[in-house]
Amino acid sequence: MTDIVFTGTATLDGVAHDAVLTLTPTESPPPPPPPSGAEIDRTIGSVVTNFDIRPEAARDGNFNKPNSAATRTGGNNTRRYWGIDYGASSKVFTKSLVHGTNNAGYRDDLAGVQITIEVRTSDVAPNSDGSNGVLRGSVSFAQALNESASREIVHSADAAAYRYIWYVVIAASAGNLNFGQGRHFT
Numbered sequence: 001m002t003d004i005v006f007t008g009t010a011t012l013d014g015v016a017h018d019a020v021l022t023l024t025p026t027e028s029p030p031p032p033p034p035p036s037g038a039e040i041d042r043t044i045g046s047v048v049t050n051f052d053i054r055p056e057a058a059r060d061g062n063f064n065k066p067n068s069a070a071t072r073t074g075g076n077n078t079r080r081y082w083g084i085d086y087g088a089s090s091k092v093f094t095k096s097l098v099h100g101t102n103n104a105g106y107r108d109d110l111a112g113v114q115i116t117i118e119v120r121t122s123d124v125a126p127n128s129d130g131s132n133g134v135l136r137g138s139v140s141f142a143q144a145l146n147e148s149a150s151r152e153i154v155h156s157a158d159a160a161a162y163r164y165i166w167y168v169v170i171a172a173s174a175g176n177l178n179f180g181q182g183r184h185f186t
Contacts, residue, residue, distance in 0.1 A: 083166025100147025
């Protein structure tokens, strides 16, 4: 890396002095911090889901995976959910990051399809389509086939601790649905 040199005049106690400042870069800046407080461990607790293929894959820590390695459905679906039951260890949730797959997004092989992802919390388990609980936030977008980069969902203000958190994936057209990772923060 190249040194950065500044030259000029500095005044100290009313007297002008020639000044040279040399900065030597040593390394790249650190990555940005998580979106808010600490990330909550998604490997503890039990998975709650109506995705039927590889439900544990959505908490394996791999944020850049193809649909063949992701939590997914078989058949024509427009709505599925995935989440965690923290049991007696209720959590306060403030933000979430969600990741799709790197080759098929959240809805297989259909770039541009409208996707909505809701985050919900509750002290009771999700119902059959995940529509119960408190809607804490959502994000809607026209998907790309590579959706492995995270999408942030800011939660509505709520200081209560909840036992369950889940993400509802809603597609505008039916198909195989995918879910790469769900990450939540205090």
